[in-house]
Amino acid sequence: MRETRLWSLHLLAIPFILVLLGMHLAIMHYAPVFYGMSVERAREYATMIERGKSIVQFILYILLLITGLYHGLYGLRGILRELPLTPTMIRVVDVGILLLGLAIFALGTYVTWWTFNAPLGG
Amino acid sequence: MNSNKPTAYNNRLGLKGWVYGGRYTFERYLYLGHRLSGLGLIAYMVLHIVETANRMRGEQAWVGLMVLFASPPFKVIEYLLFLAAVFHAMNGVRLLLIELGFFLGNPKEPVYPYSTSVMRHRPLTYLVMLLAGLLMFFGGSSMFFK
Secondary structure, three states, X not given: OHHHHHHHHHHHHHHHHHHHHHHHHHHHOOHHHHOOOOHHHHOOHHHHHHHOOOHHHHHHHHHHXXXXXXXXXXXXXXXXXXOOOOHHHHXXXXXXXXXXXXXXXXXXXXXXXXXXXXXXXX | OOOOOOOOOOOOOHHHHHXXXXXXOHHHHHHHHHHHHHHHHHHHHHHXXXXXXXXXXXXHHHHHHHHHHOOHXXXXXXXXXXXXXXXXXXXXXXXHHHHOOOOOOOOOOOOOOOOOHHHHOHHHHXXXXXXXXXXXHHHHHHHHOO
């Protein structure tokens, strides 16, 4: 039952990633098409800080962080667990991936929070 | 005692089992591509989060990083990442549809010559890969190679 729940979450993350990553690409790579702004301008420090001050952007980025990391690390866990592992090694893989995910999530959240609070103008 | 009884960690192929599944049909290559692109994307995501944390070191550090990413080798890497993301996403949509039971047809009596669910959803596979190819070509070329 636990594995079914984890697999269902893996699938549930897909539509979120498609939409949120699509938006991320639209902002960072297709700025000329969607915002009439050059890619270079979209990636400037001041533009990035200004964009990061939006509460909507803040929430969407945290959501992308959660869904992207969960989907990716769950996939990695599945690949690693295909190896001929003992139950102890399976536990090590599970805990290791969980810790890696939590560490990256903490860093990503901190950076997003830092941007949200950074002073305009650098 | 049946020694062939499968267990959670009785993977006879070991490392080879990661890529070798036997019966290499079109879908098997997609499986391999999905796995490799997925590994590439999660590695990139982790690096991307670490790399964008550079903004906390100030504008100079950020500008230096953007100059590096605008160089031709990084443009090529960025394009390869885009290809991996498009392939993984499109093939993932196909897998999701199959997982949810779409495009598999109704259950039938197994009468020779047997029709498999793989063959029944093969047109969907071709369609999805065609769309992926178009996205890679038009989306990618306009995004990275103006």
